[in-house]
Amino acid sequence: MNQKNLEYLQEQVKYTGFGEGLNDEIRTKIEAGEEKFIVLHEAEFGKDKVDAVxxxxxxxxxxxxxxxxxxxxxxxxxxxxxxxxxxxxNKGNNITLKEAYNLMEGRAVNKNLTSAGGELYNSWLQLDFKQADDRGNFKLRHFNEKFGYDLEAALAKHPIKELSDESHKKDLMASLKKGNLQSVTLVRDGAEKKHFIEATPQYKSITIYDENRQRLDSRKAKSEKQAEDSGQSAKNESKKQAVPDDESGPAAKKTRSSKKKGQGV
Structure with missing residues (x-):
């Protein structure tokens, strides 16, 4: 048995997210000289279950x-x-078990990849559940550096408390690049509230969920953004006095109904 080859495989399996629990089984099958073999692995992410072969x-x-x-x-x-x-x-390009789970959840993952010509490049990956190849695999979409998605700029558009600390900001961005649905604190009018966010490279933005992991409606989010930008003027609007409608008519009191508004996604 090639001991160095065995150790390399065990390390490869470990850093692809399967841990060290499969080491003995891999050794046994190699010692048996099998031309091809499989190893089974089970995992849980929250209440979701994953089976891997x-x-x-x-x-x-x-x-x-x-x-x-x-x-x-x-x-x-x-x-x-x-x-x-x-x-x-692929050598150096492996999608880990957790990243695979995040992709299958519909989220995007950021990876450093190697082209067919051996050149290194960075890209966001996301499964396209509307397209599958002849083997039944969903197409993997790429949003590379030329696409122009800037995660840091997308985050900066929102009042996220964690961005104020450089260490927390770094950890947040690293987690989002792995495809995680990440907990954050949004601060509005001095009040803090827990939300969840994910990177959305396709639309060069982030997607925001409430504390119950329910996606915020985009129209509601847009109106929240407008309210945040013009909060003070909205307060003044309700205090306006009556003004004349025209030169000949009587003065008419104008009122405007205030609309519920919220933060943009």
Whole structure:
């Protein structure tokens, strides 16, 4: 058995998010000399369950084994039908188990990738659930640097408390780049309230959810943004006195109904 190859595979599996619990099984199957073998892994993210099948194969020219891909099936709480996707293993470009879960949840993940020509580049990845290939895999959309999504600028448009501390800001951005739905504190009129956010590269923005993880309506969000920008003038509006409608008519009292407004997404 090629000991260095075994250790490399175990490290590769570990840093792809499967931990060290599969080490003994991988060793046993390699010692048995199997040409191809699979290893099973189960995980939970909150109340969602994930089943993964890891695929390994032996080189035709040597005693080396390769970790080729893993199939992942996501069973969401309260749903009977599972969502499935295959994630391929590429040197230095691996999508981790947690990142795969986030992608299957519909969120975007930021990765440093290597092109076919060997050049490094950065891109946001997101599954397109409307398009699948002939193997049944959903298409993986890319939003690279040329697309122009600036996560830091998108965050700066919102009164997020964590942005005021450089360390917290760094951690927040790192979490969002992994595709996580991240808890934040929004501050409005001196009041703090818990929300959740995710990166939305397709629209060069972030998506905001309330404390119950319900997505804020975009129209409501837009009106909240307008209210925040013109809060003081809205207060003055209700105090306006009567003004004449025209030169010949009597003075008429004008009133304007105040509208409920909120923060933009």
């Amino acid at each position: 890891l695929f390994f194969s032996k080189s035709k020219e040597s005693d080396m084994y390769f970790f080729n891909k893993y199939d992942m099936a996501l069973a969401k709480e309260g749903e009977t039908e599972k969502l499935a996707q295959t994630f391929y293993i």
